[in-house]
Amino acid sequence: MLAGLIFAIEEASDRPGTLVATLPFGGMTLLEYQIRLLIGAGAEQILVAVGRMTPALLAAVNRAGRREVRVEIVRSAEEAAEKIEEGARVLVMADGLVTTDPVMDRMGHDGPEALLVTDDAGSPAAIERLDMRDCWAGVARISVRQLGQIAQMPDDYDFQSALLRVAAQSGAEHVPLSASWLRSGHAVEHTAEGLAARNTGILAALTERRVGWADRWVFTRVARMALPELVSRNVPGWSLFAAGGVLALLSFTAIGFDWEGTGLIAALLSAATLATGGAMAALRGEERRAAAVEWALLALFGGVALGCGWMERARLDTTTPLVLALVALAAQFLVERAPSRHRRWWASPSAHLLLLAPFALAGVIQYGLAAAAAYAFVTLGAAVEGTREKA
Incomplete structure (x- = not known):
């Protein structure tokens, strides 16, 4: 079993009386974001170590407690050790820590x-020195037994520092903080201004989850520009999915009226909206909704391709365009289910929409369907070869 322990004790240096954990971050509080990361890493129980309770902290804990894991408040190592099952691993997050899923997955x-460390004492991730070379970088994996050792210490000990010392003295593995993790926004912040600055970097990292060229160079850039503004205004995630659905219906309607160029433009707008909604869902820990975006984009591409194929079948008096659309959709469906790691050049629903758009605007969508079918089929071949190499 994996349990989580978050420290929420220190006050923000630029907002006296306000705990760092309750500062806004990513459309929620920092504490809620940290809990989201622990849930993503597989934590089944989460404890929040506090020095004093505030209304904002209690509200944040109550909101987070509506998720699928237990979130409880503790005031000491002794209380924490009593609440966690014997033999469990405990993933610890420092007070004010901002990080990303890859870091938590590695440490979980x-x-x-194990202790996450940096050899740069001036790094924004450096909290406390462990030895002559390394400083703690805010994440630790410890045992319940070590929590019990801290509980035997005098009452005036600092819980976080004591935990760090016990872990270091036990010979915990030092996991170096990579440059990519640092670039993605990993740091410890104790100011509202610093958290606001980190917010942009974390949002940018979340939009990089989708690796295809179309997402990286088009849709991810749109999401990166729109997401900070949407998050700052607390726009609900469902509204983006609703807007994407409406745009998809407009696309299908335009294609039904034989306005294929207009339909493809609406489809691209729908894809951009859905991609932004997926990034927002990932930020808020709504992994099912984020995963549903990929299937929604496939359905969008399928509707557009089949609609264009049907209209061209009637116009050209041949079933070839419809067959090409079916081949493209079937091949792409198999690609989406392939277990091999997707490559940047591979076809994706969003890439197909970008490919079809110029052909639709030029009035020769049948050639676009042929190109999409060929692209999907070549990608499927690469996916099969990737699966064989993995096996």
């Missing part, structure tokens, strides 16, 4: 005790 793996 099975294994002995």
Whole structure:
């Protein structure tokens, strides 16, 4: 079992009386974002270590407690050790820590005790020095037994520092903080201004989850520009999915009236809206909704391709365009289900929409369907070869 322990004790240096954990971050509080990361790493129970309760902290804990894991408040290592099952691994997050899913996934793996470290004492991730070379970078994996050791210390100990010392003295593995993790926004912040600055970097990292060329160079850039503004205004995630659905219906309607160029433009707008909604869902820990975006984009591409194929079948008096649309959709469906890691050049629903758009605007969509079918088929071949290599 994996449990989580978050420290929420220190006040923001630029907002006296306000805990760092309750500062706004990513359309929620920092504490809620940290809880979201722990849930994503597989934590089944989460404890929040506090020095004092505030109304904002209680509200944040109550909101987070509506998720699928238990979120409880503790005031000491002794209380924490009593609440966590014997033999569980405990993933610890420092007060004011901002990080991303890859960091938490790495530290949440099975294994002995471990400390995330940096050898740069001036790094924004450096919290406390461990030895002559390394500083703690805000994440630790410890055992319940070590929590019990801290509980035997005098009452005036600092919980976070004591935990760090016990882990270091036990010979915990030092996991170096990589440059990519640092670039993605990993840091410890104790000011509202600093968190606001980190917010942009974290949002940018979340939009990089989709690796295809069309997403990286078009739709991800749109999401990166729109997401900070949407998050700052607390726009609900469902509204983006609703807007994407409406645009998809407009696209299908335009294609039904034989306005294929207009339909493709509406489809591209729908794809951009859905991609932004997916990034927002990932930020808020709504993994099912984020995963549903990929299937929604496939359905969007399928509707557009089949609609264009049907209209061309009637106009050209041949079933070839419709067959090409079916081949493209079937091949892409198999690509989406392929277990091999997707490559940047591979076809994707959003890439197909970009490919079809110029052909539709030029009035020769049948050639676009042929290109999409060929692209999907070549990608499927690469996916099959990738699966064979993996096997």
